[in-house]
Amino acid sequence: MPVKRKNIPKYSVTLISDVPHSRNGKHHSLIASILSDLDELDEGSAMKIPLKGLGTTKEKLRSALNRATAKQNLTVATASDATHLYVWKTDAN
Numbered sequence: 359m360p361v362k363r364k365n366i367p368k369y370s371v372t373l374i375s376d377v378p379h380s381r382n383g384k385h386h387s388l389i390a391s392i393l394s395d396l397d398e399l400d401e402g403s404a405m406k407i408p409l410k411g412l413g414t415t416k417e418k419l420r421s422a423l424n425r426a427t428a429k430q431n432l433t434v435a436t437a438s439d440a441t442h443l444y445v446w447k448t449d450a451n
Contacts, residue, residue, distance in 0.1 A: 385414060385422040393426060396434065396445060404446035409438075416443055 395405055409416055416438055423445065427434050437444045 383422065385419065388412065388414070388419070389422050389426045392423060392445065393430070393432075396432075396447060399447060401447070404437075404444045407443045407445065409441055409443060419443060 392405065392407065399405060407419075409419075412419065414422075420436055420438075420443065423434070423436070433448045434445055435448050
């Protein structure tokens with residue numbers, strides 16, 4: 359009777375506990391600094407973030423900020439003009 363051979367894996371194997379379960383997207387450091395500053399922001403004030411030199415678009419920054427604030431159950435509002443993005447905490451916090 360022929361001996362059945364076990365298939366040799368094509369890929370390496372690791373323990374699930376060693377697998378990272380989150381990732382730092384390309385906007386991570388920028389959003390982290392915005393959230394940090396937002397935490398220190400006085401009531402009635404808005405952050406004025408210059409768009410020039412950020413390396414991303416206003417829309418992508420706003421989307422990343424929306425995902426991060428939703429994850430932390432923070433409610434913020436945003437507005438923008440041609441050169442700045444304005445961010446502030448709303449009363450729902």
